Amino acid sequence: MDIVVLVKQVPDTETKIRIGGDGKTIDTSDVKWIMNPYDEYAVEAALRLQENAEATVTILSMGPERVVESIRTALAMGADQGVLVNDPATEGSDALGKAKVLAAALRSLDFDLVFCGHRAVDDDENQVGIMVAELVGIPHLGLAVSVELVDGKVKIERPIEGARVTLEGTLPALVTFGGAHAVWNPRYASLPGIMKAKKKPLDTKTLADLGLSPNDVGAGGATIKVTSMELPTERQAGRLLEGETAEKAKELVRLLHEEAKVI
Amino acid sequence: MAQGVCVITEFREGAFRRVSFEIASEGRRLADELGEPLLAIALGAGIESLAAGLGNYGVDKVYVVDDPKLEDYRAEIYVPAAAEVLKSLDPKVILTAASVDGKDFSARLAARLGAGLATDCTELKMEGGSLKAKRPMYAGKAFAWYEWSDGSWPQMASCRPNVMDCLAPDTSKNAEVEKAQVEVAEGNETQVLNIEKDAGGKIDLTEAEIIVSGGRGMKGPENFAMLEELATLLGGTVGASRSAVDSGWRPHADQVGQTGKVVTPTLYIACGISGAIQHLAGMGSSKYIVAVNKDPEAPIFSKADYGVVEDLFNFMPVFIEEVKTLKSTC
Numbered sequence: 020m021d022i023v024v025l026v027k028q029v030p031d032t033e034t035k036i037r038i039g040g041d042g043k044t045i046d047t048s049d050v051k052w053i054m055n056p057y058d059e060y061a062v063e064a065a066l067r068l069q070e071n072a073e074a075t076v077t078i079l080s081m082g083p084e085r086v087v088e089s090i091r092t093a094l095a096m097g098a099d100q101g102v103l104v105n106d107p108a109t110e111g112s113d114a115l116g117k118a119k120v121l122a123a124a125l126r127s128l129d130f131d132l133v134f135c136g137h138r139a140v141d142d143d144e145n146q147v148g149i150m151v152a153e154l155v156g157i158p159h160l161g162l163a164v165s166v167e168l169v170d171g172k173v174k175i176e177r178p179i180e181g182a183r184v185t186l187e188g189t190l191p192a193l194v195t196f197g198g199a200h201a202v203w204n205p206r207y208a209s210l211p212g213i214m215k216a217k218k219k220p221l222d223t224k225t226l227a228d229l230g231l232s233p234n235d236v237g238a239g240g241a242t243i244k245v246t247s248m249e250l251p252t253e254r255q256a257g258r259l260l261e262g263e264t265a266e267k268a269k270e271l272v273r274l275l276h277e278e279a280k281v282i
Numbered sequence: 283m284a285q286g287v288c289v290i291t292e293f294r295e296g297a298f299r300r301v302s303f304e305i306a307s308e309g310r311r312l313a314d315e316l317g318e319p320l321l322a323i324a325l326g327a328g329i330e331s332l333a334a335g336l337g338n339y340g341v342d343k344v345y346v347v348d349d350p351k352l353e354d355y356r357a358e359i360y361v362p363a364a365a366e367v368l369k370s371l372d373p374k375v376i377l378t379a380a381s382v383d384g385k386d387f388s389a390r391l392a393a394r395l396g397a398g399l400a401t402d403c404t405e406l407k408m409e410g411g412s413l414k415a416k417r418p419m420y421a422g423k424a425f426a427w428y429e430w431s432d433g434s435w436p437q438m439a440s441c442r443p444n445v446m447d448c449l450a451p452d453t454s455k456n457a458e459v460e461k462a463q464v465e466v467a468e469g470n471e472t473q474v475l476n477i478e479k480d481a482g483g484k485i486d487l488t489e490a491e492i493i494v495s496g497g498r499g500m501k502g503p504e505n506f507a508m509l510e511e512l513a514t515l516l517g518g519t520v521g522a523s524r525s526a527v528d529s530g531w532r533p534h535a536d537q538v539g540q541t542g543k544v545v546t547p548t549l550y551i552a553c554g555i556s557g558a559i560q561h562l563a564g565m566g567s568s569k570y571i572v573a574v575n576k577d578p579e580a581p582i583f584s585k586a587d588y589g590v591v592e593d594l595f596n597f598m599p600v601f602i603e604e605v606k607t608l609k610s611t612c
């Protein structure tokens with residue numbers, strides 16, 4: 020069984036977002052980069068199958084040289100090999116452009132299952148993984164909070180508003196991962212894992228290697244683009260209520276009822 | 283030549299979901315700005331007789347695909363059916379719901395159409411006959427405006443539930459209904475095996491008007507009963523910080539924040555939550571925020587409209603009694 024996990028590198032969730040000089044991207048000058056948490060859950064899920072179903076786990080990413088660090092982290096967690104599509108012409112791609120690159124890279128690999136986060140916590144687009152499935156022509160099962168292989172099929176549970184759906188799909192299939200840290204508890208890279216990761220194969224590819232023209236992707240190929248960014252209006256700290264417990268409770272009810280009119 | 287705005291509704295268990303009316307209302311505004319018609323595509327099982335009612339929210343004409351196979355959402359059969367209907371409609375703008383299924387559907391449809399998609403939009407407008415969309419990024423730590431490149435129709439946007447204003451329904455207006463000539467596929471690759479409803483019909487966090495959330499300060503799962511009681515009194519639902527979820531006190535679906543649900547209720551009450559940056563990202567767009575925390579230095583107070591510096595175990599029971607008094611008098 021071959022599993023490919025799509026991994027994106029994103030700014031640490033601790034990052035205080037500042038808008039860059041161009042007004043349409045963020046200032047990354049002192050950003051610490053991490054593996055997208057939902058992709059980390061996907062890596063964890065793949066590694067559990069690697070143990071139980073003797074799967075080979077390949078990490079596939081795109082982006083500049085710094086992304087190697089996130090791939091190495093996944094290799095240190097236990098993945099077998101990595102592929103990075105590193106080509107400056109991919110910069111400025113929209114979600115569909117990124118999906119085209121990843122789909123082309125996938126076609127050059129063996130896979131029964133493709134795993135990835137349901138969204139990356141930077142752009143929050145909820146698009147790329149599913150688009151890859153459409154472009155490659157395989158089913159996708161979205162927002163998994165559990166994953167199992169049963170009789171040669173993949174079975175997930177997926178929470179929707181007010182319910183939980185159990186969905187099954189034939190292979191090959193793409194699964195996007197949701198849930199929270201507590202659902203997956205992704206393993207940490209161990210020290211021996213980190214040492215081993217340094218020797219694991221990590222291939223770098225360009226668009227030309229994938230048979231893609233720079234015009235298909237990148238800013239030129241994008242049908243949608245960000246034209247400006249803004250920060251939310253800073254919330255002003257409101258008032259701290261004074262007095263005895265009973266007075267505060269009464270006052271809070273009054274404020275919510277009469278001033279805010281929300282209860 | 284592409285024309286008009288088309289909304290794709292969401293239908294579950296014999297009824298349109300509220301977000302469908304929100305996107306219809308928003309679609310109406312955009313169609314009026316363009317001076318072009320508002321169309322809808324309604325996919326579902328047993329949907330035909332309800333479709334005309336979309337006219338109450340401004341839809342001119344609905345193309346219906348009513349098929350028992352559409353009972354449960356599956357991208358595999360929904361996306362090709364919608365794509366088939368869209369071929370003949372050729373709209374300029376497509377609006378969908380950024381609900382759980384809606385996000386899933388929209389991304390696959392956009393890839394199939396080769397369309398640019400803006401997900402989870404909170405504001406839309408037409409400028410020079412073209413869509414501009416505003417949407418949050420970094421769980422709401424920033425917002426971005428998007429534009430589509432010249433001539434790349436359709437322009438697709440999914441709308442965040444609970445954000446777009448719903449028109450007051452005009453029951454005198456019905457939409458024209460046409461059965462779309464579409465064969466719904468069997469869909470042999472994916473199967474829905476089971477749908478289990480959440481106990482007690484809990485309101486989903488992303489759709490709740492009032493959220494009462496607890497963090498590590500709640501000290502244990504049993505103390506959330508207090509928050510459940512308050513939420514029930516207020517017609518709201520209970521949320522949690524990641525610490526409370528990681529401790530196993532609450533289900534993961536309750537987690538609010540950058541790696542949980544991003545919520546926009548009118549009232550968010552944070553009990554025993556410090557206000558870490560990842561948590562604030564997820565609830566910072568709430569209309570009113572109340573914080574109850576015994577530490578006056580807790581960062582949550584910098585975002586709170588009303589702050590109560592108290593031990594929550596002293597304060598909450600008294601506050602709940604006051605809410606009961608209010609509820610019994612009006």
Ligand SMILES: Cc1cc2nc3c(=O)[nH]c(=O)nc-3n(C[C@H](O)[C@H](O)[C@H](O)COP(=O)(O)OP(=O)(O)OC[C@H]3O[C@@H](n4cnc5c(N)ncnc54)[C@H](O)[C@@H]3O)c2cc1C
Nearest residue numbers: 497498499523524525539540541554555556558561576594
């Ligand atoms: C990659 C990543 C993603 C994350 N994503 C999220 C996310 O999506 N959502 C999220 O919430 N967090 C997230 N976090 C975790 C976040 O950084 C914080 O650790 C977490 O939010 C803290 O939860 P808390 O406020 O409940 O706990 P604490 O920070 O421990 O705060 C507890 C608060 O309770 C108060 N308190 C204690 N006892 C009482 C009492 N008796 N009465 C009144 N007040 C009391 C304390 O004063 C304190 O302020 C993430 C972290 C990482 C690294």
